[in-house]
Amino acid sequence: MIARTPGKQGFPREARLLRRASYDQLLRNPEYVARVGGLRALVRENHRGHPRLGIMAPKRHLRRAVDRSRVKRLLRESFRTSVPADLGVDVVVGVTRDINSQSNKAVFRQLRQIWQRIQDRSCRSS
Incomplete structure (x- = not known):
């Protein structure tokens, strides 16, 4: 749900x-860490x-x-369609080998x- 021009389905530069x-800032000092299966979000x-x-x-973790x-394509598409455009967070998602x-x-x-966990956490801290 990132703001974009009508008809365009890309992943804009401002969303990366x-x-x-x-x-480095996120890896050293995350405010929140969410883990589900083979994914970890900082x-x-x-x-x-x-x-x-x-x-x-x-x-x-992913040799080929x-x-x-x-995995990157899935992450970008899910982020683009599921995360509200007004949610002011930086997210780094790391993957493990079992995701493959x-x-x-x-x-x-x-x-x-x-x-959903990130949205719930952001709503509570606002």
């Missing part, structure tokens, strides 16, 4: 964590008024490029749980 410093408020996503799909690409053996449906289910 782009700099190493953004990742969350931090960003004061930008819209959510941003970073993905960590390391080669040591096609597997890493699949799961179906797309199972991964989406886990992601929905993570996004």
Whole structure:
């Protein structure tokens, strides 16, 4: 639910964590950590008024490029369609090797749980 032009289904630049410093800050000092199955999300408020996503799909957990690409594609699509556009958080999602053996449906289910936990947490702290 990221703001975008009508008819365009991409993942806009403003919805991504782009700099190493953004990742480092989140990895060192997350405000909240959500774990579900083979996914772990580190969350931090960003004061930008819209959510941003970073993905960590390391080669040591997902050996083949096609597997890493699949997981990234699923993460981006789930984030784009499930996270409210006005939720001001930065999220870095890391994956483990057991994610590769799961179906797309199972991964989406886990992601929905993570996004819901993040929304619930954000609503409580506001």
